[in-house]
Amino acid sequence: MSRKTAMTNDPELPHAVTAGALAVLTGLTDRQIRNLAAEGVVEKADRGRYVLAASIASILARARTQGTDATTAARADYAKARAEAVTLATAERRRELILIDEHYAALDFVVARVRSEFAGLPARFTRDMPLRQRVETEINSSLNRVAAALEEAALAVKAGSTLDELHGG
Numbered sequence: 001m002s003r004k005t006a007m008t009n010d011p012e013l014p015h016a017v018t019a020g021a022l023a024v025l026t027g028l029t030d031r032q033i034r035n036l037a038a039e040g041v042v043e044k045a046d047r048g049r050y051v052l053a054a055s056i057a058s059i060l061a062r063a064r065t066q067g068t069d070a071t072t073a074a075r076a077d078y079a080k081a082r083a084e085a086v087t088l089a090t091a092e093r094r095r096e097l098i099l100i101d102e103h104y105a106a107l108d109f110v111v112a113r114v115r116s117e118f119a120g121l122p123a124r125f126t127r128d129m130p131l132r133q134r135v136e137t138e139i140n141s142s143l144n145r146v147a148a149a150l151e152e153a154a155l156a157v158k159a160g161s162t163l164d165e166l167h168g169g
Helices: 003-008 019-026 030-038 052-093 100-119 121-125 129-158
Strands: 016-018 044-046 049-051
């Protein structure tokens, strides 16, 4: 005799029960039992009644499968997050990834050096004061445009935009 047949022929168990009784036995609600019946998980005996042994076995089998699926998904999510953390740590060790503060410090150093070099250019270029002032004005205008572009890029990076988006690409 098969296990299923033995369970359904047990004289102490009723063959069929109501959704309410099955809900009490399984810890589900009446509505969940009806939904499981609509999905074919719970076996209907007749109107409003369900085959007890087969329904409980099906509900348990489904719960085991869903639990396994959820555990597998959680493990996959953890493995993905762990791999991402290792990738970031490796990139940081290789100096392919740096802290934003280090980036800004390096950028500030370079910009200050450029400004310093250009500040002395008019005096090295000419002794003619009107021409020197004109060159200084042009250099300062250029440096101001560069500073504005750097500020715009910094704000875009902080906002999560890419340089391609900044340039309209």
